[in-house]
Amino acid sequence: MLIARPLWIAVAALALAxxxxxxxxxxxxxxxxxxxxxxxxTQATQIAVMQGRPDRAFTPIGPLSVTVNKLTAFHPNPTVxxxxxxxxxxxxxxxxxxxxxxxxxxxxxxxxxxxxxxxxGIAVKY
Numbered sequence: 001m002l003i004a005r006p007l008w009i010a011v012a013a014l015a016l017a018x019x020x021x022x023x024x025x026x027x028x029x030x031x032x033x034x035x036x037x038x039x040x041x042t043q044a045t046q047i048a049v050m051q052g053r054p055d056r057a058f059t060p061i062g063p064l065s066v067t068v069n070k071l072t073a074f075h076p077n078p079t080v081x082x083x084x085x086x087x088x089x090x091x092x093x094x095x096x097x098x099x100x101x102x103x104x105x106x107x108x109x110x111x112x113x114x115x116x117x118x119x120x121g122i123a124v125k126y
Contacts, residue, residue: 044085047098048098049088060124061091063121064121066086066090069112069115077117080104083119084104091123097126102119102121103119103120103121105119
C-alpha cells in the first residue's frame with residue numbers, strides 16, 4: 001500500500017508535466033497541419049479570424065484545430081475569445097495572415113477536462 005501512493009503521485013506529475021497552463025487555469029491542446037509552412041511567424045494580434053471566406057484572393061496554408069481546457073471544475077470556462085486567441089497563436093506560427101471558416105464550439109465536458117472549447121479553421125496567406 002505504501003508503494004502505491006508514490007506511484008500514483010508520479011503518474012499524476014507526469015500527466016500534468018506536458019500541460020501548458022495559463023493564469024486562468026486553462027490549458028490547450030493543438031493539432032498542427034502536417035505541412036507546416038516554413039515562413040517567418042506573424043504577430044498573433046495582426047491575424048484576423050472570420051467565420052466565412054474573405055473577398056480577396058488567398059492561399060491556404062493548412063487546417064488548424066485547437067482545444068482550450070479548464071484545469072479544474074473551479075476555474076472559469078474558456079471563452080470564445082480564448083479559443084480565437086489560440087487559433088491566432090497557431091496561425092501566427094505558420095506565418096498566416098488570417099484564419100477563415102473558423103468554428104468555435106460551446107463549452108463541453110471532455111475526458112481530460114472539466115470544460116473545453118474546441119476551435120477549428122483554415123490558416124491562409126493573402
